[in-house]
Amino acid sequence: MSEAVPPWAVVILPIALVSVAVVTVGFDAVLSAAAVRGRPGSLRELGFRAAAPLREVLRLLVQPSRRTTAADTALGRIGVVLVPVAAVLAGAVLPLGFRSLSDPTVGIVWFNAMEALAWAAVWLTGWGPNSALSLIGGYRFLAQGLAYELPHMFAITTAALGAESLQVGEVVAAQDGLWFAVWMPVAFFVYLLSAMAMSFWGPFGHPLGRDAAGGAAMELSGVDRLVFLGGRWLLMVVTAGVSVPLFLGGGHGPLLPAWAWTLVKTALVLAALVAGRRLLPTLRMERYTEFAWLVLVPATLLQALVVAVVVLNR
């Protein structure tokens, strides 16, 4: 199904991911500003509000970095850099239309492995500065990971099961007629939840919570902060993007070309995630952990069973 891509696509992929992330951040900033200051008066003001994150980027670029006593700078830096790196590596299997940078036979497992690196990254970022609240943030993310990772794995396994392949291209091909989101709603819903949890964002922003003065990102400043928080947006873009080939039929759709369908669907998923942040309160991890293990794990297992039975009877 998937076609070969030219070598320059390796350079294009991070640029494309960053562009989508910038647009999403701008959208989020417009919503934030509208919630605080009311509707924008003019188109110019709207643009000004949407550019707020870019001004923040410039500010962070020139901000002098803050140091803490006896920090483990090496580990902290590795953690910070690992967040965007993991996101881009996970994006390698992300198809635009029917083309992805690489479509290995175990693409879904690869995606899962790369996002697992983000687990380690946030803990390392929290550990690095030798600061109590920052470390608490790191530990919170590990607890969050224990809650979301298992239902998430079952959800993506279900998609692979429906296509009888771990290859992302094959999963897209299997959704030529019916999208997986339609007959695997539980898996899709759990996937969206874990997409937010994985990018520790919105209702799952507890690891960076205000009650811990910013948690894992508390001591980060300047470029470190930019890379870490930017990497978080990249993670969200990639997880939202992968939901399209796994559950929403990838590039399949009438009239529009495949790449356009991919973009439209990704934009809709991202909009849903951004809206989810505004509608849902921050969850404490002990609450989500119990819910995940008692409700989501059995629900995703049942979903996988249903899909397995359907696939066996095909």
Add this chain to the structure above:
Amino acid sequence: MSEDIVFWVLAVLAVAAGVMVFRFDSMARATYALLLSLLCVGGEVLLLGLDYLGVVIVLMMTLEMAIMAVFMVMYMMNPAGLMPMSMLHNKKGAAVICVSVFAALASGVLLARWPARRGGPPTDPTMSLGMSLMGPQMLTMVTLGMALFATIVSTVVLATRRGRYDRFGDDLRTRPADDPVPGGGGR
């Protein structure tokens, strides 16, 4: 040629990171040095053409080491390595054991009469791995799964100080349960 280069880079990195596990004072650094070593091993497995096993090694080891770091920090003295300490114990005994095991294995490599290769690699190693696990090795995997599960349950039972009488009161009727950290299930 390029495969050889990748092999040697990963191999040297894996061994070097493995050595650093014992050189670092900080438990966090030791754990993540071990993770680096294991990731390189995962890369070597990928190089063998076993895509699924390689990526699963990367996945599982990352998750495992992230959790293990918590326990290393929890149980070891001086977890951040801010004071000098050593991870080495019983140096002489360990050296003797290591040298003799290495000598035994190395002589085994040299002395064994290796069979010539029969057959070729399967076209889809992931598929044949799955068929093997779900076919001839099914009994092994099911037994293993049950044993692991029983271990997890019994470890939790042994480790927890609270039982149902602590949660639900002497007559087991307190609802919701009296937990120090209430969860989200409302039980």
